[in-house]
Structures are given as structure tokens and as C-alpha cells.
Amino acid sequence: MVEKILAAKAGKDKVLPGDLVNVRVDLALGNDITAPVAIKEFERFGLDRVFDPEKIVLVPDHFTPNKDIAAAEQAMVLRCFAEKHAIKHYYEVGRMGIEHALLPEQGLIWPGAVIIGADSHTCTYGALGAFATGVGSTDLAVAMAIGEAWFKVPATIRFEYNGLMPRWIGGKDLILLTIGRIGVEGARYRAMEFTGTAIEKLSMDGRMTMTNMAIEAGGKCGYVQPDQTTFDYLEGRVTQPYSAVYSDDDVVYEQTFSFDITDLEPQIAFPPSPDNVYPVSEAAGIEIQQVVIGSCTNGRIEDLRVAAAVIKGKKVHPRIRLLVIPATQRIYLQALEEGLLTAFIEAEAAVSTPTCGPCLGGHMGILARGEKALATTNRNFTGRMGHPESEVYLSGPAVAAASAIAGKIVHPEEVL
Amino acid sequence: MLEGRVWVFGDNIDTDAIIPACYLSTVEPRELAQHLMEGIKPDFPGVVQCGDILIAGSNFGCGSSREHAPLSIKGAGISCVIARSFARIFYRNSINIGLPILECPDDLSTLTSGVDRLQVNLDQGLITHIQTGCVYQAAPFPPFMQEIINCGGLVEYIKARLNSEAP
Numbered sequence: 001m002v003e004k005i006l007a008a009k010a011g012k013d014k015v016l017p018g019d020l021v022n023v024r025v026d027l028a029l030g031n032d033i034t035a036p037v038a039i040k041e042f043e044r045f046g047l048d049r050v051f052d053p054e055k056i057v058l059v060p061d062h063f064t065p066n067k068d069i070a071a072a073e074q075a076m077v078l079r080c081f082a083e084k085h086a087i088k089h090y091y092e093v094g095r096m097g098i099e100h101a102l103l104p105e106q107g108l109i110w111p112g113a114v115i116i117g118a119d120s121h122t123c124t125y126g127a128l129g130a131f132a133t134g135v136g137s138t139d140l141a142v143a144m145a146i147g148e149a150w151f152k153v154p155a156t157i158r159f160e161y162n163g164l165m166p167r168w169i170g171g172k173d174l175i176l177l178t179i180g181r182i183g184v185e186g187a188r189y190r191a192m193e194f195t196g197t198a199i200e201k202l203s204m205d206g207r208m209t210m211t212n213m214a215i216e217a218g219g220k221c222g223y224v225q226p227d228q229t230t231f232d233y234l235e236g237r238v239t240q241p242y243s244a245v246y247s248d249d250d251v252v253y254e255q256t257f258s259f260d261i262t263d264l265e266p267q268i269a270f271p272p273s274p275d276n277v278y279p280v281s282e283a284a285g286i287e288i289q290q291v292v293i294g295s296c297t298n299g300r301i302e303d304l305r306v307a308a309a310v311i312k313g314k315k316v317h318p319r320i321r322l323l324v325i326p327a328t329q330r331i332y333l334q335a336l337e338e339g340l341l342t343a344f345i346e347a348e349a350a351v352s353t354p355t356c357g358p359c360l361g362g363h364m365g366i367l368a369r370g371e372k373a374l375a376t377t378n379r380n381f382t383g384r385m386g387h388p389e390s391e392v393y394l395s396g397p398a399v400a401a402a403s404a405i406a407g408k409i410v411h412p413e414e415v416l
Numbered sequence: 417m418l419e420g421r422v423w424v425f426g427d428n429i430d431t432d433a434i435i436p437a438c439y440l441s442t443v444e445p446r447e448l449a450q451h452l453m454e455g456i457k458p459d460f461p462g463v464v465q466c467g468d469i470l471i472a473g474s475n476f477g478c479g480s481s482r483e484h485a486p487l488s489i490k491g492a493g494i495s496c497v498i499a500r501s502f503a504r505i506f507y508r509n510s511i512n513i514g515l516p517i518l519e520c521p522d523d524l525s526t527l528t529s530g531v532d533r534l535q536v537n538l539d540q541g542l543i544t545h546i547q548t549g550c551v552y553q554a555a556p557f558p559p560f561m562q563e564i565i566n567c568g569g570l571v572e573y574i575k576a577r578l579n580s581e582a583p
Contacts, residue, residue, distance in 0.1 A: 045575060122481075361438055379479060
């Protein structure tokens with residue numbers, strides 16, 4: 001599928017893994033950390049206009065609402081650039097959300113599109129059948145100038161998940177299982193195709209959680225081939241005409257991995273790496289001080305529903321700080337209307353406006369020396385959420401919510 | 417031809433280790449360099465000198481897309497990064513900003529940080545251990561990437577292309 005998308009956008013009949021191609025991009029994305037570097041590079045072109053103000057998306061979501069003066073200055077660089085170049089898709093605080101939840105929600109992603117983002121989790125959009133990959137700021141600068149990007153065509157690895165999805169298992173558990181199996185460079189430079197009966201039944205939110213973390217296995221992109229779930233999600237969001245692209249029947253995969261998930265336990269990534277994965281039973285009893293439910297990985301409505309179902313009517317453990325961060329304003333409002341926020345607040349959780357904040361140790365929930373957190377985020381490298389001697393465990397929203405109640409890592413069944 | 421002292425790091429060095437996110441409120445390479453490798457070697461900004469060479473194992477630069485990672489390395493005056501392999505976004509970022517990087521399959525992890533010195537011929541990918549005379553061969557770049565490097569980065573490369581296309 002990726003080869004076909006890249007060939008089409010490079011104006012070629014066919015491309016093969018390893019080929020270097022120049023492609024037209026349908027969308028180029030930057031945030032308040034990466035876009036200021038890109039804007040500085042863009043200025044070196046001496047151009048008075050961007051290639052297409054409708055195909056650039058700027059989202060101040062990392063250190064916003066501005067965490068300090070330096071962050072405020074960075075956000076201002078973004079705002080001024082957006083104003084000067086009449087960037088159509090600039091999302092100010094109050095309208096913005098975490099970019100990888102926001103763009104699909106706003107109908108900016110469609111099957112067959114090529115999307116680059118100066119943010120590593122841009123690979124999320126493959127859940128909608130797009131080719132989407134994280135790049136750097138200079139790549140973004142060039143895309144803003146001429147609407148092109150260079151790529152080495154990746155080989156594809158197939159990941160097949162079969163069996164009945166057990167209760168409490170979601171997309172996060174499947175992707176952690178996968179990263180644990182192949183390692184943080186197991187899919188380096190590769191496209192990851194997610195397929196199988198379990199993926200067919202997985203919701204769009206769950207699929208986005210999986211493609212989101214393709215980068216944690218070193219992947220260039222992750223994707224699910226479009227199906228009815230995809231088209232239902234796109235309905236009413238995407239107005240632009242598109243034609244879905246599928247893998248050919250005779251496609252050659254570099255490798256195939258198969259998983260039977262029937263008896264799968266919820267998965268936990270131990271510090272300091274997302275491939276350090278164990279079933280929750282082996283993490284049981286580990287004491288934590290903070291729980292974060294949110295991020296571009298697990299801050300969508302389905303994640304909040306799962307967490308609220310576990311938490312409703314209970315109290316967060318007195319030693320725990322629980323932060324719940326709906327990923328976009330629309331998700332925030334939906335959670336409010338569905339009574340999810342009431343459940344969180346009555347349980348004594350802190351509910352925040354959308355921000356990437358704690359996931360990358362930016363703001364809103366920094367850890368002190370020696371503290372441990374359990375988070376539904378995507379990375380747990382040393383010092384990721386704060387002090388270099390703090391630690392982060394990763395899980396899905398069900399385990400995170402249950403552990404916030406218990407004060408230690410537990411299986412969700414234990415608090416029900 | 418480059419020559420410098422080596423600093424040896426391990427496998428899977430991530431971008432949070434290279435430059436922690438709390439320092440990303442600036443785009444200035446020299447400011448970023450003051451926190452280079454702070455997560456794993458807090459004294460590094462104090463000991464690294466202009467011209468030094470960074471050695472790493474596999475998957476160097478995994479994690480986020482922050483171009484601040486190669487920028488902070490460049491800002492510290494490091495002349496070249498040699499690793500067994502690079503994470504893909506770090507790899508393209510380095511080429512795009514003109515930071516010399518080499519993929520070398522040989523095991524350089526036994527070199528002594530701050531003591532051993534290497535001479536690097538970037539054009540040929542030849543790495544010579546000054547003290548022992550051992551020679552290592554790095555993988556060559558595809559011609560397209562070599563052209564970007566020769567131009568000094570992607571912006572200069574594209575500018576040259578736009579100029580040549582101009583009527």
C-alpha cells in the first residue's frame with residue numbers, strides 16, 4: 001500500500017523498497033517545538049509565500065497553554081507565521097488539541113494521502129490508510145516552501161492479530177506486545193501493516209493507538225488498510241474526494257509476525273524503554289505516585305470511556321495524583337456530556353485542557369527524583385517525564401485507571 | 417579530513433537522553449549544547465570540545481523527531497557522529513542540517529572516551545584510529561544524499577535546485 005501511495009505521489013508507475021523518491025505532500029504539520037526551527041529555516045529561502053496555505057497545519061500543543069516565557073515566545077513565532085502566511089489550519093489554544101487526535105477529527109486526513117509532520121507520532125494517520133511519517137524541522141521547512149519531501153521507500157512488515165479480544169484489552173496492549181516482541185529497532189526504516197481478525201474488529205480509536213506507536217519500534221509508518229470502520233469514521237469529516245489504496249494480492253512482505261490474542265493479559269512497558277514489556281501480572285504491586293491518562297496515544301473518547309467505567313463511584317488512592325487530559329476540545333466536550341468528567345472529578349482526579357505537557361516532561365505533571373508514574377503515553381525513556389531519576393511505566397487506560405484507585409499497578413479486575 | 421577525540425555511547429540512545437524536552441524552548445544550537453547528553457552523562461557539556469567525535473551503537477537518536485538533537489550535537493562543535501545504525505528521523509535530520517554522520521558496522525565500543533583519537537575521511541568513509549593505525553570502513557551514502565551533504569544541507573540543496581530551474 002505504501003509503495004503504491006508513494007509511486008502515485010512521485011508521478012511514477014511503480015517504486016520498490018530502497019528507491020529514493022521525491023513526493024508531493026498533501027499536508028505538512030508542525031507544532032510549537034518543531035515549527036519555530038522550521039520557520040527559521042524557511043526564512044533562509046527568502047520566499048514571500050508558502051507553497052499552499054491550505055496544506056500546512058500548525059498546532060501549538062506541546063508547551064501550551066504557555067508554560068513559561070520562553071514557551072510563550074515560541075508559540076508567538078508560530079502565531080505570527082500563521083498570520084503572515086494566512087495558514088488556514090492554525091489552531092489557537094481553546095481550539096487546539098493534541099495534533100494527532102485533532103487532525104483526523106477535523107477531517108484533514110484521508111486514505112491515500114501523503115502527510116509529513118515534524119513530530120515523530122505523525123505515523124498515527126496510517127490508521128486511516130494514509131502514508132504518514134514523522135520528519136524533522138528542515139523537512140517541514142522545505143515542504144512549506146515547495147510542497148515536496150524526499151523518502152527512501154520502506155519495505156513492509158506484516159503484523160497479524162487473530163483471536164477474540166479479551167476484556168480490558170485494547171490497541172495499546174496489542175502494540176506494546178508487538179514492540180516487546182520485535183524491539184525498539186525491530187521495524188527501523190520499515191512500514192508496519194496491522195491486520196487480522198482482531199484489527200478488523202478494532203475501533204478507529206484503537207487503531208490510531210497502534211499506528212501511533214509504530215515509531216516506538218523504529219517504524220517509518222504504520223497503517224491499517226481502509227475498511228468499513230475507516231469509511232464510517234471519514235463520513236461527515238472528510239469533504240475532499242479521495243480513493244482508497246490497498247495492498248496488492250501479490251504484495252511481498254519482508255517478514256510476517258502473527259499473534260493469537262485470545263488469552264492476552266494487559267501489557268505494561270517497564271522503564272526505561274517501550275520494548276521492555278511484560279504482562280500486568282508481572283508488574284502487580286509496583287507502587288506509583290502519579291497516573292496520566294491522555295496523550296496522542298490514548299487521549300481519545302474511547303480511552304476516557306474505558307477509564308471512567310473503571311473509576312466511576314470510586315476514589316483515587318490518597319497517595320496518587322491522577323491527571324486526565326482529553327486530547328481535543330471536542331473530546332473534552334463529549335466527555336463532559338457523557339458524564340465522564342464528572343466521574344473523574346468526583347473520584348478526585350485533575351482534569352486538564354488538551355496538552356502534550358506531561359508526556360514529554362514539558363509541564364503539567366513533572367516527576368520529582370525517585371518518583372514513579374504509570375501513563376497511557378508512548379515513551380518511558382530515562383527522564384522522559386521529569387527528573388532523570390524518575391521512572392515511567394506505560395499501559396492502556398483500563399490498567400491506568402485501576403492502578404490510580406489501587407495506588408499500585410493492578411489488573412482492572414482487582415478494583416471492580 | 418576530520419580528526420578528534422572520541423566519546424563512546426551505547427545502543428538505543430534516545431532523543432530525550434541527547435536533549436531533554438525541558439530545554440526545547442530555544443532553537444539556538446549553542447544554548448542547546450549546554451544540555452547535550454544531560455540525561456545520561458550530566459558532565460558531558462563540560463568536557464566535550466570542538467572537533468570531538470561521537471561514537472554510538474545501534475539505533476542512535478531513536479524517539480522524537482526533534483531536530484534539536486542533531487542541532488545540539490552540532491552546537492557543541494562535534495565534528496562527526498559514527499554509529500552502527502541510526503534511527504530514521506535522526507538520520508534524515510542530520511543529513512538535512514549538514515551534520516556529518518557515518519554508519520559503520522565495525523565495533524567501536526571498545527574505544528576509550530576522551531583518550532582515543534580518530535581521523536575520518538568523510539568522502540571515502542575511511543576511519544583511522546590514530547594511536548593504533550586500525551582502519552575501519554563506513555557505508556557510503558547514496559549519491560542523492562551525498563549531494564545534500566555536499567551542498568551543506570537540504571535548504572541549500574533545494575535553493576540550488578530552484579535557482580537552476582529559474583528561467
